[in-house]
Amino acid sequence: MKSNHPQPIVVPPDSGKVLKFLGITHKLTLQQTNSAYYLFEFEFDPEGGNRIHVHQYEDEVIYVLEGAIEIRLADQKLQVVTGGVAHLPKHIPHALYNPLKTRSRYLGMAIPGGIENFFDELDAALEAGILNDTTHKKISKKYGIEWLE
Numbered sequence: 377m378k379s380n381h382p383q384p385i386v387v388p389p390d391s392g393k394v395l396k397f398l399g400i401t402h403k404l405t406l407q408q409t410n411s412a413y414y415l416f417e418f419e420f421d422p423e424g425g426n427r428i429h430v431h432q433y434e435d436e437v438i439y440v441l442e443g444a445i446e447i448r449l450a451d452q453k454l455q456v457v458t459g460g461v462a463h464l465p466k467h468i469p470h471a472l473y474n475p476l477k478t479r480s481r482y483l484g485m486a487i488p489g490g491i492e493n494f495f496d497e498l499d500a501a502l503e504a505g506i507l508n509d510t511t512h513k514k515i516s517k518k519y520g521i522e523w524l525e
Contacts, residue, residue, distance in 0.1 A: 382410060385408050387404065392416075392417070395495055395496070395498075395499045397498070397499055398418070398495055398498065398499060399418050399419040399420065399421075400416050400417070400418045400495050401417045401418070402414075402416055402492055402495075403415040403417060405489060405492050406488070406489025406490055409489055411490070412487070412488060412489060413485050413486060413488060413489050414434075414485065414486045414487075414488075414489035414490065414491055414492045415483070415485050416483075416484050416485075416486075416492065416495075417441070417481065417482065418481075419479055419480065419482070420445075420472070420473070420474035420479070420480050420482075421474065421479055422474060422476060422477045422478055423474060423475070423477065424473070424474050425471060425472045425473030425474055426472050426473075427471055427523055427524070427525045428448065428469050428470065428471040428523070428524045428525045429469065429470070429471070429521055429523045429524060430466075430467060430468065430469045430470070430521070430522050430524065431466045431467070431486075431491075431520060431521055432466060432467065432521070432522070433488070433490065433491075433519070433520040434466055434486040434487055434488060434489075434490065434491055435463065435464065435465050435486070435487045436464040436484060436485070436486055436487075437462070437464070437487070438456065438461065438464070438472070438482050438483070438484050439460075439482065439483040440456050440458050440459065440460050440461070440480065440481075440482055441481040441482055441483055442479075442480055442481040443457075443458060443474060443476050443479065443480025443481065444456065444457045444458070444474065444475055444476055444480055445472055445473070445474060445480060445482060446472075446473045446474075446475045447462055447464065447470055447471070447472060447473075448470065448471040448472075448473060449468065449469070450469060455475070469524055471525075490519070491519060491521075493519065494515060494516070494518075494519035494521065497518075498515055501515065
């Protein structure tokens with residue numbers, strides 16, 4: 377007899393959908409968590425990261441697996457090292473940056489789930505050869521992400 381209740385999920389090491397362009401591996405998607413959250417691993421190259429942006433729909437939690445991350449806010453920078461965690465509520469502009477000269481790895485959670493579709497659409501646009509600034513802005517807007525620089 378099939379249960380209508382959520383069932384446990386186990387994700388083995390080195391598994392999940394890998395988006396090479398973004399350095400992201402989906403671990404648990406909104407379909408697996410009943411939209412409650414999205415869990416993903418991601419990496420930044422040495423001295424790499426992203427620009428200041430703001431999320432309208434989800435909070436982010438970042439746990440540093442290896443290395444460090446610098447979180448730039450409007451008027452301050454927060455440093456998080458291996459084993460540390462940061463919570464970034466929605467509506468707060470931020471940028472993420474690896475301040476080290478080595479690659480850093482992170483575990484991220486977006487609450488609620490859904491932003492994985494943003495990453496999938498960006499990856500598909502890149503694969504199709506149509507990812508440019510206009511396409512990036514259009515996909516970002518669809519998922520409530522605004523790039524401020």
